[in-house]
Amino acid sequence: MQHPKVAMKALFITAPQKWEILEVPTPEITQAEVLLRVGFVGLCGTDLELLNGKHPYFSTNNASFPMQIGHEMSGTIVQSMNPALPVGTQVIMDPIVGCGDCEGCKNRATWCQERVEIGVRSGGPGALAEFVKVPVGNVYPIPQGVSLRDATLTEPAVTAINGVSRIQATGGRALVVGDGTIGIIAAQVLAHRGWKVQVAVLNEVSAERVRSLGFEPVMPHQMESISVNVVVEAAGTNRSIQSTFKAVSAGGEVVLLGVPDKPMEGFDIADLVLREISIYGVLNGPGLYNEALELIAKGVIQSSKIIDQVFDFTQFGDAIKLLANPDRKLPKILIGM
Ligand SMILES: [Zn+2]
Ligand SMILES: [Zn+2]
Structure with missing residues (x-):
């Protein structure tokens, strides 16, 4: 299996209100993971709190700088050892990865004390990068008729x-x-x-x-x-x-x-x-990702009334400025990778 690219660009928050786009190795996957080329990343209040160093996870030592943010995302599988998730499949990511072993995980990964939240908690490198690796159990194929862009609404939708x-x-x-x-x-x-x-x-x-x-x-x-x-x-x-x-x-x-x-x-x-x-x-919505995708496909969740603007990766500063402005036209700001 050929690796898509040896190095990739990724955005790192290095200190409150400071970020840098760095060249880092593209993640290596195991059999239990897939590698995604990131399509779009949605930004939300959680990202602002992380960027400002004010998210509650900093006080519980579950977040620290430097960190790679980006937890609402859609993308395309570029590397996979799983026949059910072939290369080329468009998917979204459930960012919450439980340890799989504790009492909490028997119910929901969100109750796991040891959980990683990709792009938010315990060091899971986020999706504001060219590529992100995700456990196979945390990706969901996007149904026909839903664009990569609109599919980024799945994560806020499950909540x-x-x-x-x-x-x-x-x-x-x-x-x-x-x-x-x-x-x-x-x-x-x-x-x-x-x-x-x-x-x-x-x-x-x-x-x-x-x-x-x-x-x-x-x-x-x-x-x-x-x-x-x-x-x-x-x-x-x-x-x-x-x-x-x-x-x-x-x-x-x-x-x-x-x-x-x-x-x-x-x-x-x-x-x-x-x-x-x-x-x-309520934290997130484990088990509700397919239902959310279906509601986007049916137009119950109307992306045209939610997504305001799509910024380029290099315009992160402009995207954040608009995200922090309560007078923006529509609530959701995306980064197109
Ligand atoms: Zn969010
Ligand atoms: Zn657990």
Whole structure:
């Protein structure tokens, strides 16, 4: 088997807010892995937190510089020893790789203390590179009719689908807090399942965007008076989480998808107990990758209303600048490799 290229370019975060594109050896694979030529990489809030050195994984020693980020990706298999995954297959990656051996892994790789999250946790080199190696169990072929570009939405989509699937109530009104990629996908999945969806936004630009998606926006001043049975929190800021718990009614359910970068002060647990609020913390969505790809193929998850711009690898700085700008037109920023 010939190796596609001996050296490759990869982006390394070397210190908070500093990065370099370096020439490094192309990863060598084992029988249990495939090598992918990276097609597109999606950037999200996790990447910003990693870039700024503020992700919670730094404080638990699960992340350190230099690191290779990029966890939402699509690509093409260029090297494989697995007949079920031949060279040329277009795939997406589930970045979470459990140790395969512990109590957590018996249920979900996300519960594994030793897990690698490719591009995020415990040194798994990420996809902001020409090539990335991935365990065979972590790649999923992209169905007919879904482009490499649109398929990058699969990873954020599984988180949204997992969150929505936790809800015990069977319908009615749901509020999604945050109109980033995961928030919008959660809203689209909820609507597909028959919920009447409102989306909490911060400003008129976001409100307009949410309206164009067919959802009713809720402005900050309206949050005081809102009361719903189900709230999906997908912004992960102190303020958005406070308003989430204010908005949920007694006996209601809260799905937490956003990951705040620090512990929250002044959180009123007594209020949650006395009002019998159920809370679901959600990390990724193991086992939901094929369902996510299907929802993209069916147009339930509409990429044209999520993906804003595709930047070149060398324009990482511009991509990050736009990602950090809350006034961008659409939430998702991609890097095309
Ligand atoms: Zn992400
Ligand atoms: Zn494990």
